[in-house]
Amino acid sequence: MTEPGYIFSEDFSVRDYECDIQGIVNNANYQHYLEHARHEFLISRGVSFARLHEEGTDLIVTRVEIDYKYPLRSGDKFVVSLHIRRQGNVRLVFVQDIFRKPDRKHIVHAEVTGIVTKKGKPVSPVHVAEKLGLEQEINRNRLK
């Protein structure tokens, strides 16, 4: 279920192979969770990352900022929630949070900046945003 303020949420369980010697989820795996949640969000809006790529359109991550607040462990369940805003003319920012379930412990806060490219050239994200039904959303939250 999607929390207020977020436009999409995806549930996960920690898989043991994602945990490292310290018994906690390895840092890079949170990026996998964040990415999978973004791609499932696209699918929920009828857009497939793989099909976009076949059509020559790619969503490229240009920057990630991840704050690791508390580690996930073997057996934990969690939710990845997201919303999105536009930054300047070409960038989209996915704001993503990971919460442990059921206690809502805040695990990760991340901001993932991306651009849309067509045959390798950056293009306006408006066309993709329309496909996602997000045109109003990304303009309302636009940062210059």
Added chain:
Amino acid sequence: MTEPGYIFSEDFSVRDYECDIQGIVNNANYQHYLEHARHEFLISRGVSFARLHEEGTDLIVTRVEIDYKYPLRSGDKFVVSLHIRRQGNVRLVFVQDIFRKPDRKHIVHAEVTGIVTKKGKPVSPVHVAEKLGLEQEINRNRLK
């Protein structure tokens, strides 16, 4: 070979399983490269991440910022270089760059903030820094 300004460098080759549908290295894998370079740096100074953990001391990443400037592809070779600075009383920041070889194309710039914990409690990083022969280094570059 370590470049001027960096205190350690580690060479890598892209492995095909690290590449995704777009034919480029998946974003999360750069964190693996960055982590492996940090751990090899520790080993080069006689400190093992795994042994530290067995002794109850952990190096915990609390924040990463990664700028993705240009993608690596199947067959690429690259180097991960790093230096380190202290931030405030308890944080260490690893500043890490990835360059493609041999053309020195700048692939990734990352800043990885960590703390040292002993039995789960944050402690001063000075003891670990001494083990690494970095006491002067981290104080010279200290940010308040």
Added chain:
Amino acid sequence: MTEPGYIFSEDFSVRDYECDIQGIVNNANYQHYLEHARHEFLISRGVSFARLHEEGTDLIVTRVEIDYKYPLRSGDKFVVSLHIRRQGNVRLVFVQDIFRKPDRKHIVHAEVTGIVTKKGKPVSPVHVAEKLGLEQEINRNRLK
């Protein structure tokens, strides 16, 4: 839902980072799916792989045989089903199949052989099998 002949099934979705340049799930990732299904099976019987490890008991895979029949692609959903048999005195074999959903296309057949160790020494799997409620099961299917 568990199919007839299997004692446990776990549902999955392909995550795009698991796909490679060929646009299909990388071979090693099927081992991750198989392992996660085994660990979820343990949890469904009240046994945690991580907790067993903390108590000095490990389940060690000694051999895998995997037949790759058809590839999974981005967007595919699938189920991993398993049953278990005993082999000789010390070995357990997890027989595992992966089927695409909803068309039941057979993707992978795997046989994963493991042993139980206590503080690093192989021990009879009977104690773990009892915890799993599988004592009759593993003896009925026993292979010499």
Added chain:
Amino acid sequence: MTEPGYIFSEDFSVRDYECDIQGIVNNANYQHYLEHARHEFLISRGVSFARLHEEGTDLIVTRVEIDYKYPLRSGDKFVVSLHIRRQGNVRLVFVQDIFRKPDRKHIVHAEVTGIVTKKGKPVSPVHVAEKLGLEQEINRNRLK
């Protein structure tokens, strides 16, 4: 350096993110090592897995058998060695061994069966074998 009986060897170091809660390399990662060694072997013969794919030719793994003899741990160095034989008309088998360094402890024995496909249809592996300079080799070791 390549051992007698093998036609190619590739050196590796364990990366800590490849180790799991048990402090040993997770089983699926050995498949990554085996795959990377095969692809580096192709490159050593002037053949790129990624370029083959772009040309419509794929090397598809249809079966793996892996015997896990002894685990690798954090800090271990190791070598993956391979040779190749033909099986029937369409299959190639990569026989691969992993040895810890420098003590040559035998870690893994694997047999990885593959086929060559062109636009998705299985074809004779002879054309690829010629590119690899292996035509005599694969026929000498041919199994019916």
